[in-house]
Amino acid sequence: MASSLASIQFTPTPASFPSLAPRLRFKAPSNIPVNHDPLNPITFLLRAALVYPNKLALAHPDTPNPVAYTFSIWAQRTQNLAYALLKAGLNHGDRVAVIAPNTPLIADAHYGVLAARGILVPINTRLKPHEVAYILEHSGASIILVDYEYKHLVGSTKARVIVSNDTGRAGDPYEEFLTQGRAYSNERGWQGLEAEPDENTGAVLCYTSGTTGRPKGVITTLRGSYLAAIGNAFEGQINKTSTYLWILPMFHASGWTYPWANVFAFATQITLRTVNFTHIWNHLIHSGVTHYCGAPTVQIGIINDPLARKLPPSRPVTAIIAGAAPTAHLIAELEKKGIKPVHVYGLTETYGPFTRNYEQDAWANLSLDERSRFMARQGHAFATAGEVRVVFQSENSDVLEDVPADGKTLGEIVTRGNIVMKEYFNDPAATSKAFKGGSFRTGDLAVIHPDGSVAIMDRSKDIIISGGENASSLAIEQELASHPHVLEVSVVARNHIKWGERPMAFVTLHPQHTSKWKGRHHEFEKDLKAHAKPRLPGFACPEWVEVVPELPKTSTGKILKTELRKVVAKL
Incomplete structure (x- = not known):
């Protein structure tokens, strides 16, 4: 012990x-x-x-x-x-x-x-x-x-x-x-x-x-x-x-x-009654902890705690991450602490994770930014799960047609097999809708790459339609998070007179950079937009940026975009 x-x-x-x-x-x-x-x-x-x-x-x-x-x-x-x-x-x-x-x-x-x-x-x-x-x-x-x-x-x-x-x-x-x-x-x-x-x-x-x-x-x-x-x-x-x-x-x-x-x-x-970073680091340092699970927001809190330090290589720690794709900055900071991120994906209906991003040998020679883009994918199905597919959506047909494995064509993630729920309790209509076409329909929009790995682009309700173009809020968040002063970011659609919708970004700053931008959030907005311009197509660049002290979250650390949409609706 x-x-x-x-x-x-x-x-x-x-x-x-x-x-x-x-x-x-x-x-x-x-x-x-x-x-x-x-x-x-x-x-x-x-x-x-x-x-x-x-x-x-x-x-x-x-x-x-x-x-x-x-x-x-x-x-x-x-x-x-x-x-x-x-x-x-x-x-x-x-x-x-x-x-x-x-x-x-x-x-x-x-x-x-x-x-x-x-x-x-x-x-x-x-x-x-x-x-x-x-x-x-x-x-x-x-x-x-x-x-x-x-x-x-x-x-x-x-x-x-x-x-x-x-x-x-x-x-x-x-x-x-x-x-x-x-x-x-x-x-x-x-x-x-x-x-x-x-x-x-x-x-x-x-x-x-x-x-x-x-x-x-x-x-x-x-x-x-x-x-x-x-x-x-x-x-x-x-x-x-x-x-x-x-x-x-x-x-x-x-x-x-x-x-x-x-x-x-x-x-x-x-077991910990609360997410207490002091207790977490005490156990990481003194209790021989080798594994833990958490959303990216929880991981951010861990690496930015005052007690955070590099763990000895003789005792590696694996952080199993789900809820959102880890950013390049988060991956780098975890690795600096001797923590190996493992990116998984799933839903309550799939018993939690059913896919994993399987690290490839060829990634070892890539830059961190290049490697993080591969690590951000949701990957392939677990050994005990059914195949993960990306299919064309159709409201009028039960036939699920696979999208081309080109890394570009958008479709819906579906799966079936051992680790899919039995049903929605006392709700046959919802069960029938979820299983339409003979697979469980996740509602997550994704592409599938030539190597068979899946990459989520967005929840269907989170896609931003700007001037007829589909902009992925997740893709936008990945690029904005690469700004060195951004701690967390969440992007939602905001109504626009000309384009229908445009992205609005809510950002929290790294504690060490908060003082630099104090009273100058409008200048940070310009700086972040300039950072985004070469990384995103014009319709995906944020039209508005608001710096906030914190983002609304669920008890498991997922950002509540529903609350951000309520804020946007009043603007």
Whole structure:
């Protein structure tokens, strides 16, 4: 155990300790062929508890009550949770909501709920009470596991509410719930829990952000979760020696399946309640962290923190980036810190990432700017995913026709296969629309290059149509971000009398350059436009530039263009 984790002084509750030589397997379902084992990510934890029972599995250090669990103890705790849920009346297919930051509670739920053959509903802690109320009602959650800090989000509900004080100690309501589960088990252990015979049954019900209306519930399956987790472990090169730091919220698309991927790989996980850059750098420096996930905006905060420093080459760190393409400047700054960026792409409907930018040997001899342009592509499909395609859009036909692989012709990204959602919960119309043509239609507009790699140009709603020309806001942002004084930038369409629409850029400045432009933002605007002119066609150059102190973002660090459009609409 690394030095900063070894200092945790903690003894789990008595109910957390397994019996001697526990049988780490479910009761076998009947009528299952000998040559078929239904895929279920729960088996990752049972296998880890069998192979490495005493290895540190989960550490939660930066709280008043730090905890640390080995694989064997964590497996027992999730077993206790499964029995507690059954005792509380959970039936097969019932939904269990969890409202929590990155804590052992939400990590437990990714196993215990599935072990009880329920469906997990992770809820964004940044939502308003009325938004949470909608999700609870729409999902029909009968039991709610909630962190003490977010009790106010639950409101009045008929569902049973279990509160965790995030202590891991006796007297905590959640710990008492687990203890009751252990007692209810009557020491039947995992053999008293029946394995789910249908690997295509629902596992998790995640809700989309709802930026264009009510959020949709995305049902993913046990099979898909299993295969997506293996894909992420393989693509991220996570193994027994890895230590994963939880910066990405586990409630966001089930943490891109990393709650299961890390356990499949026997990796140690460290949970953080908040995105605290002091804690992040403490763990990067002292806890042997090898992997973490985060959007580019989070990465920017990491590299610009006062504690940021170059990490030793003997202990490389991989940063798995999604949500937007990393800019050349961000790539360079991460590499200067000894952090290797891995660019992936996906959606809630695809269990998080399903493509990766696979670095090519030929890139080693390129300049950083040239290399970053290749690294900004979304790349090729995961080993466990179906093929990623770019197709012509057609509203009146179910036939999906591939665009030429010329790196120029715009089409929509579609995919199908193992790690595509099962359906939108209780919304057959939306499901049918999303699967039109026999593939999942992402709504992301892209090109495909001769080497088969995909590069997103924009969301369909974010394309700026200026004088009949289609301008990609993402392409514009990539070029503007190459200005050395730009920290972050987001571009949206603004109405124009002559051209219909023109780009407007919202920019935050690097802290070290803020003073230079203080009171002279109009001069910075001229400077940025001059920077953009040789890099962008005239219709794509920003007509307006506004320097802002910060950009509006989601809880996972994605820039909220919907909020910027509201600002633009008033201009």
